[in-house]
Amino acid sequence: MNSVTEKMIGHSPVFTRVVNAARMVAVTDVPVLISGEPGTGKALLAREIHGASPRALAAFRVVGCSGVDEAGLEIELQASAAGSTLFLDEVADLGLEAQAKLLHYMESVEAGRAGYPNVRILVSTCRDLLALQKAGRFREDLYYRLHVVPITMPPLRDRTDDIVLLLKQFTADLARRHGRKAPRYSVTARNLIKQYRWPGNVRELHNFCERMVILMAGAIVQTADMPIEIRRDASTASDSTLFTLPEGGIDLFALEGDMIRQAISMSGGNRSKAARLLGLTRDTLLYRIQKHAIE
Ligand SMILES: Nc1ncnc2c1ncn2[C@@H]1O[C@H](COP(=O)(O)OP(=O)(O)OP(=O)(O)O)[C@@H](O)[C@H]1O
Structure with missing residues (x-):
């Protein structure tokens, strides 16, 4: 059986806690609710949970829930084979009828009803599901059924210890993939990367690395070569003047x-x-x- 950490890069305490929880839940059959901002690695974690589970050799199917109505969901559910894992990406995008269908399906699988093969459900959301539930837009009973083992992927800005590790690994992998010599980063460029808030999280960092591997192959990336949003963010975050020296000076x-x-x-x-x-x-x-x- 694979380890959950195989493809997931990170060594910060907050990330390690997530991986440990995933490793523990992987060997069970319970549904897992993976929340987190876009690009934090929810889909990757779901895949890794499947890969580390006793179902690893069976199918892992992904269904994006946006635009999927009750009938569409029914088709997807029926297409899932015994022993497989079904990952419902952005589960909050399901309408109330489709949610009722999913709840009924999960209850039927758990009860071992005829015609309901043993399929494990993993779901993700970047929304606040509890708030949606309180607002009447997400079924309470489904919420609690999915909320058995909630896992929250931390945003990259809360695991800054991982940024340099991800940068190195992505750069090496992408350089190999594109057949280019990996770029290196000047100390100031690297500091900017560490300070930036990465609103698009790991996906944004990955895309940045890809861009640099292509445009700066074999070169040393300096501040001037960095995307404007990274330079601008850092200038408002840290390079800006903290205190303006009065004309007469100070003691x-x-x-x-x-x-x-x-x-x-x-x-x-x-x-x-x-x-x-x-x-x-x-x-x-x-x-x-x-x-x-x-x-
Ligand atoms: N810890 C990690 N180690 C290596 N790669 C990662 C890690 N986390 C995320 N990635 C990569 O970042 C990209 C975004 O990850 P993923 O699609 O899993 O995020 P997501 O949270 O499901 O995003 P969205 O909510 O937008 O669908 C993918 O290319 C994924 O492989």
């Missing part, structure tokens, strides 16, 4: 002392907390407290 030493006093007071005298507020290590803060002779 930097006094300002530093003042900031340290404020941080100590804000943290109720806790030196570690104060250091965190100032983005310093505790040792550096203690050194500066001494330098400013702060009590």
Whole structure:
């Protein structure tokens, strides 16, 4: 049996937790509800759960639910063979009648009714299913039937530890696929990549790597070679001026002392907390407290 981690790249704690949950649920028959923003890897995880399950040798069928009505769903459900896995992508796009059909199907499979072969259901959504359920747009009974083991794929901005790993792996794989020499990244370009919020998540990072492999094969990617949205995001996030120096200048030493006093007071005298507020290590803060002779 394959491991769930085989194709899924990531080593951040939040990602590892997801993979561990997927590994545990893979060996069972229960439905899995995979939520998360677009491009976070929901479909890939569903495929990996199937691949790590005792059903790995049977079919894995994907049905995109957008535009699928009750009759369309019925056809898809009937086409699923015993022992296979059916992945319903964007399940919240099913209308209420189709939802009723799915619920009835899942209940019938679970009860082992004649004409209902043993098919495992995995679903994904990028919507807030609970909110839809409360708004009357998603059946409550179906919600709870699907909600046995919910797994939430974290957005890439919450697993920044994985960005460089994904960048390296995607670059190497895509360079091989396109028969190009992999580009390398300057330190500043790499920092921009780490700071960017990646609203399209792993898919956006993958597309970016592909673009760079094609356009910058064998070269060193500099800031100027990066897409405008990545440069713009970083300039608003970190490169922008934090504080504008007045024309008459300032007393930097006094300002530093003042900031340290404020941080100590804000943290109720806790030196570690104060250091965190100032983005310093505790040792550096203690050194500066001494330098400013702060009590
Ligand atoms: N952890 C990962 N390791 C390697 N590749 C990944 C990972 N997560 C996602 N990908 C890749 O990113 C792309 C988007 O993933 P996927 O289609 O699974 O996302 P999704 O959440 O289902 O997106 P959508 O909601 O838009 O359908 C795919 O090419 C997938 O192979």
